[in-house]
Amino acid sequence: MRKLVHIGTGIISLLFPILLISHWSVLLLCGLFTVILVLSLKFNLLRSIHAIDRKSAGSLAYPAAVYLCFVTQAYLDDRYIFYYLPLATLAICDPMAALSGKKWPLGPYIILGAKKTVLGTIVFFISAIIVSFLIWKYTHDSSLSFQELTIITAIALMATLAEALSKDGYDNLTIPISTIVGLYILLP
Secondary structure, eight states: OHHHHHHHHHHHHTTHHHHOOOHHHHHHHHHHHHHHHHHHHHTTOOHHHHOOSSOOOHHHHHHHHHHHHHHHHHHTTSOTHHHHHHHHIIIIIHHHHHHHHHHSOOSEEEETTEEEEHHHHHHHHHHHHHHHHHHHHHHOOSOOOHHHHHHHHHHHHHHHHHHHHOOTTTHHHHHHHHHHHHHHHHOO
8 A cells, every 4th residue: 555655646746847837836735745744653644654664764755855856857947857757766666666576575685774675676677767768758859869778777777776775765865866866967
């Protein structure tokens, strides 16, 4: 249920650039969502969101990531790839990696205290390439040159490394941040 909320929240957030013009509106929504999450933690509500067997800042980091992506794309003259790609990667690839890694825990490993599986990491990378390809086609009018495919692969790899090196839910920030940084560095 928790991963379904992760995906659903991400999909709803993808509508923000279409529905909301001002970053203040997004800040208000993300702020309210954060307050609701903090109160639900305090009063033991929304158990499906907080049902996790480890300490995690993920639910609180998610609204911060949404706002960060919105402000970034607005600051960069509405280059929507800076909003859509980081959030779609977070909303789709992270749950796919977690679900596949739990269902088939092949190749468990620990990096910096983060417990992951090789299968989950591979699933994240493959899904990140697919998501990057689809978002790129949506936001760019191009035939996908070798250079663009290289950029897509590099950004997917950066997000995968960010996910693999993150623990305690901080991947909800590191995945979008690494994607934004990758886009900023690699986009022409």
